[in-house]
Amino acid sequence: MNKVSALIISVIVGLLLVYSESEFPKWSDPNQPASLHVSPRYIEKTVEETKVPNAVTSVLADYRGYDTMFETSVIFTAGVAVMMLLRRPKNGKRPQ
Amino acid sequence: MVRDLNDIIVRTGARILIPFMQIYSLYVYAHGHISPGGGFQGGCIMAASFILLAVAYNLHESKRRLKEKRNAIFCSLGVFIFAATGLVPVLFAGNFLDYGKWSKVLFTDPIMARYYGMAFIELGVQITVMAAMVSIFLDLVTAGKHEEVFEEEKINGDNGRQV
Amino acid sequence: MEIMVGKFNYWIYIILIMVGFYGMMAKNNLMKKLIGMNIFQWSIILYYISIGAKKGGTVPIIMDTHSAAGQAIRAIDYINPLPHVLMLTAIVVGVATTGIALALLIIIYKKYGTLEEDEIIEALKK
Numbered sequence: 441m442n443k444v445s446a447l448i449i450s451v452i453v454g455l456l457l458v459y460s461e462s463e464f465p466k467w468s469d470p471n472q473p474a475s476l477h478v479s480p481r482y483i484e485k486t487v488e489e490t491k492v493p494n495a496v497t498s499v500l501a502d503y504r505g506y507d508t509m510f511e512t513s514v515i516f517t518a519g520v521a522v523m524m525l526l527r528r529p530k531n532g533k534r535p536q
Numbered sequence: 537m538v539r540d541l542n543d544i545i546v547r548t549g550a551r552i553l554i555p556f557m558q559i560y561s562l563y564v565y566a567h568g569h570i571s572p573g574g575g576f577q578g579g580c581i582m583a584a585s586f587i588l589l590a591v592a593y594n595l596h597e598s599k600r601r602l603k604e605k606r607n608a609i610f611c612s613l614g615v616f617i618f619a620a621t622g623l624v625p626v627l628f629a630g631n632f633l634d635y636g637k638w639s640k641v642l643f644t645d646p647i648m649a650r651y652y653g654m655a656f657i658e659l660g661v662q663i664t665v666m667a668a669m670v671s672i673f674l675d676l677v678t679a680g681k682h683e684e685v686f687e688e689e690k691i692n693g694d695n696g697r698q699v
Numbered sequence: 700m701e702i703m704v705g706k707f708n709y710w711i712y713i714i715l716i717m718v719g720f721y722g723m724m725a726k727n728n729l730m731k732k733l734i735g736m737n738i739f740q741w742s743i744i745l746y747y748i749s750i751g752a753k754k755g756g757t758v759p760i761i762m763d764t765h766s767a768a769g770q771a772i773r774a775i776d777y778i779n780p781l782p783h784v785l786m787l788t789a790i791v792v793g794v795a796t797t798g799i800a801l802a803l804l805i806i807i808y809k810k811y812g813t814l815e816e817d818e819i820i821e822a823l824k825k
Binding site: 570571572576665669672675676679 | 758760787791794798801802805809
């Protein structure tokens with residue numbers, strides 16, 4: 441793919457994103473939909489249900505602990521996959 | 537394959553920094569409840585200390601302090617700690633990953649049991665992240681040929697390396 | 700002009716997305732394509748974190764539960780912690796993807812002797 445057509449395609453993608461930006465909320469607006477539904481409950485109840493003052497740690501480890509467990513298995517799988525791709529037995533001998 | 541870096545400034549700087557980096561990573565993990573931090577951040581800093589040792593000295597030095605087999609055991613030990621912390625509440629008629637039921641084993645109230653459960657799983661996350669990052673680095677740097685590097689060193693000698 | 704001043708953070712991330720996308724498509728070297736993918740990924744992570752800002756809010760660490768007047772904790776004083784949590788997972792997934800991509804590049808270099816895309820496609824056609 442030559443460079444001129446790649447430039448045209450990426451400018452078209454940028455213009456599409458700029459067009460959809462007109463409906464987004466303003467920056468640091470307290471009433472945007474991202475901060476309204478479940479996140480005030482996490483902030484208000486985190487010290488009374490678990491005595492942890494850090495809201496980020498309590499959401500990561502307690503309220504959404506299932507996602508953290510599978511993310512740990514993702515990094516473990518990446519380590520195993522790099523080992524499997526790069527280590528080859530020499531002289532064609534298979535390890536026993 | 538990985539030659540010795542005979543630079544005295546890098547060696548002296550690494551000698552001063554590495555113990556402080558390891559203690560700092562444990563500090564960042566332990567204060568995850570009160571200040572920004574936690575398991576991922578502490579694990580990355582600890583892996584960075586082993587990588588700095590491999591860059592400033594020889595690759596042999598880093599593998600002498602954290603052996604290959606022990607690294608692989610650490611990699612799966614972290615995931616095991618996480619899953620075990622989640623499965624023990626199932627034995628006491630609770631949900632999976634419901635740390636309130638640990639209060640029957642630890643003899644505290646359910647709110648403090650959630651506090652301690654979070655500390656356990658962050659420990660598992662730290663161990664896995666550190667082992668996986670060191671393992672990926674060692675594999676990419678030597679292109680998979682770990683054992684041949686060390687057999688070459690034994691045959692050719694140490695090249696007069698200063699300690 | 701209101702669209703430029705009130706929403707200026709979206710402009711920065713749109714420019715970064717365009718740069719990363721162009722780098723993935725137009726460059727010939729495989730390593731440069733990988734760097735373009737990395738730029739694309741990090742710009743999405745930064746965009747998500749910028750959503751969670753609030754005017755006059757502080758860091759979401761709740762230190763004093765019983766303040767001087769004895770009032771409850773109000774959620775409007777603290778910024779949104781949820782995008783930070785989701786992006787921690789995304790950063791780790793990005794690191795894993797980059798590590799495996801670099802391992803694949805090492806194998807391609809060993810087999811074909813080059814990292815340019817058109818030479819590899821010519822070698823595949825034979």
